[in-house]
Amino acid sequence: MKLGWLNAMFLLLMLSFQPFAASEPLPILEWCLDDLPEHHHYPDQGQPYGPTVDFMQEVAKVAGFKLRFSPNTPFARCLRLMAQGKTDLMVRLNSNPEREKVMFMLPYALANPEVLVIYKDSPDIQTVAELNRLNLMVIRGYTYNSNTINVVAKHPRSIEVSSLEAGLNMLMVNRGDAIVTTAEYALSITNSMPEFHQQFKLASLVFQEEDARYIHLAFSKASPHVHLKEQIAKAIATILADDGVYQSFHPLSVSPDHP
Template sequence: MLKLPRLLLIDVAVLLCISCSIVMGHANAAAPELEWCLDDFPPRHSYLPGQQPSGPMVDMMQKLARQSGFTLKFSPPTPTARCLLLMQQGKTDLMAGLMWSEQREQYMLLLPFDEAKSETLFVHKDQPIADENMLQNLQVALVKSRIYSKGLITLLEQQQVKMRRVDDLEQAMAMLHFKQIDAVAGPLHITERLLTHNPRLQSSIVVNAWQPPSRRELQNHLALSRMSPNFQLHLQISQQLEKLVAAKETHFYE
């Protein structure tokens, strides 16, 4: 049996190690890790302490990651306000389900993927609003911390609606329960979840049958921090998200 010189064997081993390192380096470069900052938000996704997030939006984000060539990492359960701050600082990469605003556009790339139901009208079950004209001179509660479209504000102004700015949804729903206001404009899923956890409110408050006309600006967006070290992936993420939208894999209200 032919014996190779010891130095030659060492040289071969070194070359093999270098080759492995190069291959692993290319593999890592081909799959950068992006963090999705999220909180528990059923029914889109559930995220309880000590558990992995699950739900239709998690499935969408994982598929988007595979098709875009990055590894998806989940943040710990984090409130939305904290996630926005981390996005602004470039300390996290992605958020999902955000409304567009000029301020947010300054530090995030916002990619639309689904119609939003962020301005759904809730009413007392005994006082439904049949159409746009019935809004005239009513009192509608809006939550201070939420973003409302110019279209909705214009409609309410045209109908001479008195807009009551309140601190949070809980306060708005309590006011509606006691008929101190006529309607609340709020996000469908979040408000329905609030009502589910409060049987007293759920017994008196319903989604109004008539809703204001749907508008283009009422869309949910995938957000990529402009300060992210992987922001250069935005083109392939955008292209792959468009494919998911075309395949109707991003619609969570149907």
């Protein structure tokens, strides 16, 4: 009788402690990011903030992991860390075969068309024939859409520059005539640097892609958490399906992308 009473007490204690049993800790995935105006700001003090941060936190919540921010890291270095499996996630990336070798590219928003930025006093450019007479600058490492690549490949006077900022500086000293980027990316750079204010305009020629082109959440194939890929993809699909939630994160679809 006493043994039965002890067993009952033990069972009662086990049931009472069950809600407090230690749960499996959530995996921690690092998002490698820099400061990308209009998307996410990375202040010198404090945590990143902005619509992309809200989006990534929602992905983490739905997919079931904790999101950790990297230090403010240049874009090119983030790409190297992703290839090495030393960071897990990037966002707003264009896709290309080289990136697809080392990252899962999970689409979530339409990419912006590419345009020509020219100096404020320059004549307009309306056709590719007009463009072929000029010195055209393209950004090293930027992933352009296929239509733009076709134009650049045939261009007789293309110049490769290290960054959009470098190309804008060359426009100001007449060392180039036009640079290919997105309107929103150009706007974010010119707004953030006083010396560029009201110095440039957009040409009429726009490089439209025939097929829809997307930007992506990139997930390193060398990540120790690679098994979460399907959960992250499903989380993105869930967010996209809920239009109210999705729209709360956008300007995402109409503001600057990473190259």
